[in-house]
Amino acid sequence: MASDLSPARRRSRRKAARPGEIVEAALRLFAERGYAATKLEDVAAAAGIGKGTIYLYFATKEELFRAVVRQAVLPNLQAAVELAADPDRPAADILRVLAERFLVMLQSDLTAIPKLIVAEAGNFPALAQFYADEVASKGMALIRGILARGIARGEFRPIDLDGALPLFSAPFLMLALWKHSLGRHTDIQIDPRAVVAAHLDILLRGLAAKATP
């Protein structure tokens, strides 16, 4: 990464690039160790800079945390909203594409964000609220819209929308958490592709209006 400490390049000025590098390094370490157990000194080392430099760009550790969450979350959410807006696609199709995109995201550290939020919600109420409003709330509205459209068009049978809302995302959450916690410490193998395939298979069949061969 950006950690080439060779004296030559060390002091090069990169004011514009620094914040992004720091956030990236912080995400990596937060994902691995959690917020409390991550030392800013280590974040600095991982970013290839000195500890003091972090404070040129972020006032406190907490603010760095907020930046990490914001940077990781907002672009992806935006993309998902746009996808779902397409009024011509069948609902089942949209769900499949969303699932596909998740599998790609699962390669990166982005999916550690839910783990961090879950762990630290109690200690950072403001951050929790931000996430609840910006991500959870919008995400649920998104799914609700897709399901409602599917029902309206006769793709899906009528169901209790409120109850069904969390069901689409639950397996994705589980896969994300697994990857960044237990999955690292056991031999049990979970194949995300298989899980997602089974999920779509069972969910779409469970939702389907009467006739599905």
Add this chain to the structure above:
Amino acid sequence: MASDLSPARRRSRRKAARPGEIVEAALRLFAERGYAATKLEDVAAAAGIGKGTIYLYFATKEELFRAVVRQAVLPNLQAAVELAADPDRPAADILRVLAERFLVMLQSDLTAIPKLIVAEAGNFPALAQFYADEVASKGMALIRGILARGIARGEFRPIDLDGALPLFSAPFLMLALWKHSLGRHTDIQIDPRAVVAAHLDILLRGLAAKATP
């Protein structure tokens, strides 16, 4: 709780009861704040004793954590295993009873354990491994058995078992995490009963062999 500090009753406590009281208080605080952010001094206060007393029963904070997890997890797991062992019940029935039991557990703080494990797996590999082997592994074996039996009997259609394994528990995990993190910091209401009902409805229909009216 156990925090009656009236000098009269204070010393009359018996050695046998202490560990359980401490573990109970610790679970409450860990659930609320997470492991790192919980001070042993506060645990002691919540248990109505002095800080030093904790060290009469637990060598370190980490060992107390392990005790909390063990005490919260093992009895419930045992009960679930016994339930699933009943060879006469239809598979769908067993899943319904498990779901029902989860809703009861959700009233207590026990469901904060997954949150703690997810958050701290990276920092306590041994604990993560314990949980992976004792809970995740056994839990998955349990579900696998139930699904396999359902398929063998023609209740369920044949599906990819490995992929479908995590799907049953995913919504429960989500409900547990929601209750102990985001749910505390937002107005969004999620009704666990409705989610579980929708889950069983959709899952069982998605799994069902051909004929389901």
Add this chain to the structure above:
DNA sequence: TACTACTGACCGACCAGCCGGTAAGTAGAA
């Protein structure tokens, strides 16, 4: 008096945040 469950002041390691100092880079003059 002897015993023991318990206490809480204290210690030391740890780390977020600070700040005086360093040197990379720049611009203007010659």
Add this chain to the structure above:
DNA sequence: TTCTACTTACCGGCTGGTCGGTCAGTAGTA
């Protein structure tokens, strides 16, 4: 091109506060 004067990104040793863990002492019991 080269020198000098200046700016500022960057560094890392230090401090103050926090908290896990200790232990000499207290109070209840027999």
